[in-house]
Amino acid sequence: MLDFSFSDEHESFRRTLAEFSRQELLPGYTARSASTEFPFALLKKIGDLGVLGIGLPEKFGGTGEDDPVLLGIASETLAYGDVNLASAPIQVGLVGAQLLHGTEEVRERYLPPVIAGEENLAIALTEPGSGSDASALRTTAKRVPGGWLLNGEKTAISWAMTASASLVYAREEGTARSSGVSCFVVDMSTAGVSVHHMRGMGCLPLGWGSIHLDDVFVPESHLIGEEGRGFQVAMNHFDFSRAAIGLMCLGAAEQSLEEAAAYALIRTTFGKPISEYQGVSFPLAEHATYIEGARWVCYRALWLRQENRSHTSLASMSKWWAPVVAKDAIEASMKIHGNLGYSAEFPLQQRFRDVMAYLVADGTAEIQKNIISKEILATKTVSL
Ligand SMILES: Cc1cc2nc3c(=O)[nH]c(=O)nc-3n(C[C@H](O)[C@H](O)[C@H](O)COP(=O)(O)OP(=O)(O)OC[C@H]3O[C@@H](n4cnc5c(N)ncnc54)[C@H](O)[C@@H]3O)c2cc1C
The missing domain is CATH 1.10.540.10 (Acyl-CoA dehydrogenase/oxidase, N-terminal domain)
Structure with missing residues (x-):
């Protein structure tokens, strides 16, 4: 049922x-x-x-x-x-x-x-030379008595400026791709750690920045999971964060659409409320429909996770589609507000800039589509 x-x-x-x-x-x-x-x-x-x-x-x-x-x-x-x-x-x-x-x-x-x-803690995976291709990371972890010495640079990291510690992914020298990558928790006050603010178009309070690691000593006790298997652990958890990110973007869009509907009822032009023009009411209907569809893709992904069932594709669908649906709904809400939609006094333009981050953060649409299409194609047999 x-x-x-x-x-x-x-x-x-x-x-x-x-x-x-x-x-x-x-x-x-x-x-x-x-x-x-x-x-x-x-x-x-x-x-x-x-x-x-x-x-x-x-x-x-x-x-x-x-x-x-x-x-x-x-x-x-x-x-x-x-x-x-x-x-x-x-x-x-x-x-x-x-x-x-x-x-x-x-x-x-x-x-x-x-x-x-x-x-709060940051998650430091991305580097100047590796984002989508995360397993190409170059930060190194060299074994020394009592722990490791970390060297490298992480970039585009949310919470970098405010985190008390960061999960840092680094590889044993001489290893390639995902093998040999370990995850360490690095206290940001450790000698050799420095952070630099990166100013984005939105998400400003999240303290986006780069983290430089210069001979940073990490004790044995700060290894997360098995040595050399940190990458696999990280990837497993992205499946739930992707669906939750989709819902977060949709929440911002739902609120924007509500504000647009309320405004459409009180703003009059040519002697009647703008809500009476289909040029205004139809976008409300269309974006409400897209949001409803995208919401259930996200919740189904999370429900499947709860049921311990495969949900990687649905998580990727949530991650590429929901932020696009949200961004478009917020843009439509801005247009319904006329000049006020563009005003920095109103939250709509701010939501638009904040939600834009998730077209890229946590994996771009193209990477999600690679994951989905791989799963579709893997189930097909070709008879020539
Ligand atoms: C606001 C924000 C917050 C972030 N927070 C964090 C964080 O907390 N921690 C962290 O580690 N990282 C974080 N990131 C980094 C984010 O994960 C990466 O930016 C993202 O994975 C893309 O990597 P890249 O920027 O290096 O782009 P690239 O990988 O260089 O990609 C560039 C373009 O090429 C496309 N592309 C690349 N490979 C393929 C392919 N195989 N097929 C088709 N298209 C392809 C991409 O889709 C993209 O359009 C954040 C980014 C942003 C914007």
Whole structure:
């Protein structure tokens, strides 16, 4: 039997979070997002709501039970108010899932403050010479007594400027592609670590930047997972973050479309509300349709993950399609607002710039389409 409804618990959580998002996050979003200051006080509030520990062990402050759908609901609803803060549960989910492969020392040090919203961790994979082709990374990890020495440069890293530590991927010298890559948790205060701000067109509070590693010593205890297998662990978790990112973008689009509908009812031209012109009402209908379709692709990917079933293709569909649907819906909402849509006083242009990030971050559309098409083609047999 098909059932597209959320459980009672999910629905109640969704309502609580939607109210929090619109009342506490939305009013300050435009001002906050134009600044490079990270709103730690609000992150703490989100942590207090239990949103940052979804699926992470209770002994560190998490919810315990793995619940990807709940993470999707959190990402979507928080984005009504602030799409940048809405990325926090996804980042913590990704970081937390990897830290669980670390030593008890590392888990105890980092998981409680990250789940509480007191600290955040960056994920440093991309380098100047390797983004989509992540396994071409060149940062090295050289064995020394008691640990490793890391050397290299990471670029385009979210949270680089505010993170207390970063998950850094580095390879043993002489290895190639994904083999020989390990994941380390590197405290940003370690000697040899330096960060440099990169100014993007949006997502300013997320502290986008580069991380330089110059003979950075990492102790044995800070290896995450098995030596030489860090790449495989990271890739496994991108499947849930991709669907959650899709929902986050759609949350920002849903809010924009609501604002456009409300504005269309009060703005009059030629003696009647603009909502009475099909040139205005049809885009509302069309983008609501696209959003609804994309939402269910994302939720189905998360539901399949919850069921422990294969969902890589659906996660990639969510990641390439939902941000495009969201960006187009926000653009339409801006147009319905006329000159006000372009105004920096209104949140629409800000959402447009923030959502644009996800056309690239966490894997471009082309890379997602490669993943999807590979799966389609692998199931076909050719008879000539
Ligand atoms: C806002 C933002 C936040 C980010 N945060 C992080 C972060 O926290 N941590 C992190 O590690 N990285 C982060 N990134 C980096 C991001 O993951 C990479 O930018 C992304 O994977 C693309 O890599 P690239 O920029 O090197 O582009 P490239 O890989 O050089 O690609 C350039 C273009 O070529 C296309 N292309 C490349 N290969 C193929 C192919 N095989 N087939 C078809 N087309 C192809 C791409 O789709 C793209 O259009 C972030 C990026 C942005 C914009």
